[in-house]
Amino acid sequence: MTTGGFSPEQGDDRIVAGSSMSEEREVEAALRPKHLAEFVGQHRVRNQLSLVLEAAKLRGATADHILLSGPPGLGKTTLSMIVAEEMNAPLRISSGPAIQHSGDLAAILSSLTEGEVLFLDEIHRMSRPAEEMLYMAMEDFRVDIVVGKGAGATSIPLELPHFTIVGATTRAGLLPGPLRDRFGFTGHLDFYSNDELELVLRRSATMLDMHLTSEAFTEIATRSRGTPRIANRLLRRVRDWALVNQLSDVDARAAAAALDMYEVDSRGLDRLDRSVLDALCTKFHGGPVGLSTLAIAVGEEVETVETVAEPYLVREGLLGRTPRGRIAMPAAWEHLGLTPPEDTSTQGLWSLIPEETAMGDSSRLNTEPAGSLHQENLDGILYFEDRD
Numbered sequence: 001m002t003t004g005g006f007s008p009e010q011g012d013d014r015i016v017a018g019s020s021m022s023e024e025r026e027v028e029a030a031l032r033p034k035h036l037a038e039f040v041g042q043h044r045v046r047n048q049l050s051l052v053l054e055a056a057k058l059r060g061a062t063a064d065h066i067l068l069s070g071p072p073g074l075g076k077t078t079l080s081m082i083v084a085e086e087m088n089a090p091l092r093i094s095s096g097p098a099i100q101h102s103g104d105l106a107a108i109l110s111s112l113t114e115g116e117v118l119f120l121d122e123i124h125r126m127s128r129p130a131e132e133m134l135y136m137a138m139e140d141f142r143v144d145i146v147v148g149k150g151a152g153a154t155s156i157p158l159e160l161p162h163f164t165i166v167g168a169t170t171r172a173g174l175l176p177g178p179l180r181d182r183f184g185f186t187g188h189l190d191f192y193s194n195d196e197l198e199l200v201l202r203r204s205a206t207m208l209d210m211h212l213t214s215e216a217f218t219e220i221a222t223r224s225r226g227t228p229r230i231a232n233r234l235l236r237r238v239r240d241w242a243l244v245n246q247l248s249d250v251d252a253r254a255a256a257a258a259l260d261m262y263e264v265d266s267r268g269l270d271r272l273d274r275s276v277l278d279a280l281c282t283k284f285h286g287g288p289v290g291l292s293t294l295a296i297a298v299g300e301e302v303e304t305v306e307t308v309a310e311p312y313l314v315r316e317g318l319l320g321r322t323p324r325g326r327i328a329m330p331a332a333w334e335h336l337g338l339t340p341p342e343d344t345s346t347q348g349l350w351s352l353i354p355e356e357t358a359m360g361d362s363s364r365l366n367t368e369p370a371g372s373l374h375q376e377n378l379d380g381i382l383y384f385e386d387r388d
């Protein structure tokens with residue numbers, strides 16, 4: 001959910017983007033699980049969160065502040081709503097970009113009621129003065145309101161009711177330590193397995209009164225980039241296709257035909273992803289090539305390539321980030337049906353890529369600031385960054 005400001009990971013309207021298109025928000029909202037028991041996957045976070053909430057209820061207290069991190073579309077907003085529902089508390093929603101002055105935050109905090117849950121999306125984008133005000137509010141349930149200017153300025157302490165902040169961020173590494181330390185519980189959401197996505201799809205299909213075969217669910221899940229929001233969106237496109245083609249039951253072939261029409265391929269890559277890989281392989285012979293050169297070659301903004309296409313390509317082991325630039329991994333050539341040149345400098349770089357950046361936890365990769373070589377991020381993962 002985006003409540004103000006623009007960020008590339010949230011403002012993109014691709015069919016496989018992890019963000020919402022405005023006209024679809026209503027259906028998306030209807031498909032949200034309302035209770036922890038309905039929330040698919042993320043077992044560790046779900047169990048831990050359940051314990052935090054249960055204990056708070058037994059104590060008759062408000063729940064501790066909760067920080068949720070992870071890529072867009074994995075369920076952070078949904079979990080914040082579930083927290084409010086499970087605590088039987090009202091929910092207020094705001095976001096970092098909407099809170100640019102400490103006065104904005106003071107206005108929100110001073111109007112909260114006892115036990116209320118305040119969801120702060122994109123909390124890493126809040127201004128520094130607001131952030132500092134939040135430290136005191138989270139710890140002491142108090143803020144100091146400064147009245148007047150210069151020598152005549154006075155600070156008036158304002159007591160606040162007890163509340164729970166649920167902060168969400170796609171970039172945990174950008175949160176200052178003092179802010180992170182004030183959250184009593186931190187949960188990192190990972191991409192979903194295909195089996196989990198199938199469960200999400202089955203639940204949504206029932207709610208949308210759609211009939212699909214098991215194979216059709218598998219077909220859609222495989223193309224959903226590990227993201228429930230994308231899975232639900234692809235399901236809605238399949239629903240459109242079935243409606244127009246007067247199909248009451250959707251099998252794998254029909255699902256594949258529908259998604260092919262929207263240019264989402266068998267690995268969940270769309271036109272942007274493929275054009276990045278294609279440019280890397282055909283124009284730059286597999287790389288290494290700098291990010292901005294690559295972005296120019298595909299006619300996109302650097303930030304779009306970096307935050308929208310790249311994380312998934314890295315996670316799928318199709319693209320590598322090296323000290324000398326982006327390179328096509330062997331799987332990229334294979335996926336495009338191309339043969340890698342026999343002797344390239346790229347091949348020497350394949351072995352240089354740490355396992356996390358080649359295959360695994362790309363959610364952490366794209367959560368870090370760009371612009372330096374060989375940085376150690378806050379999670380202790382070595383990653384490479386080039387900027388030309």
Ligand SMILES: Nc1ncnc2c1ncn2[C@@H]1O[C@H](COP(=O)(O)OP(=O)(O)OP(=O)(O)O)[C@@H](O)[C@H]1O
Pocket residue numbers: 001002010018019020028029031032033038039040041042071072073074075076077078079121168170200228229232
């Ligand atoms: N674990 C889940 N089980 C079932 N559905 C889910 C789950 N997680 C997310 N969804 C579905 O995916 C959609 C997107 O989830 P949500 O808006 O909570 O993601 P988000 O992480 O807050 O994304 P963003 O950071 O872009 O705001 C929701 O409408 C919901 O229906």
